[in-house]
Amino acid sequence: MANHPKTVKGYEDSLERLAREVGNMTYDQTASFIEKLADDLKRQADADKGRGRVNLAAELYAAAERLYEARDNIHLAWKICEPYMKE
Numbered sequence: 001m002a003n004h005p006k007t008v009k010g011y012e013d014s015l016e017r018l019a020r021e022v023g024n025m026t027y028d029q030t031a032s033f034i035e036k037l038a039d040d041l042k043r044q045a046d047a048d049k050g051r052g053r054v055n056l057a058a059e060l061y062a063a064a065e066r067l068y069e070a071r072d073n074i075h076l077a078w079k080i081c082e083p084y085m086k087e
Helices: 015-023 027-050 054-084
Strands: none
16 A cells, blocks of 8 residues: 555545646646546556566556547647637
């Protein structure tokens, strides 16, 4: 369990607040965050697959793929909003 803490190190607020904070960023940055999360789940899936945990790896790969799809949708939302964003 030490490899998978229940909180974000250095972030003392709730997960709901963290989700709101990420969601309130510009959509290009939110998309980037989601991509990095997907990349990390894929990395974990690769490691679990290498350890013979094929069922776990399959679920993590599926979750990562859906996050990549979410990233793409949020990126499209950014393209719609970008012309209206002020510096």
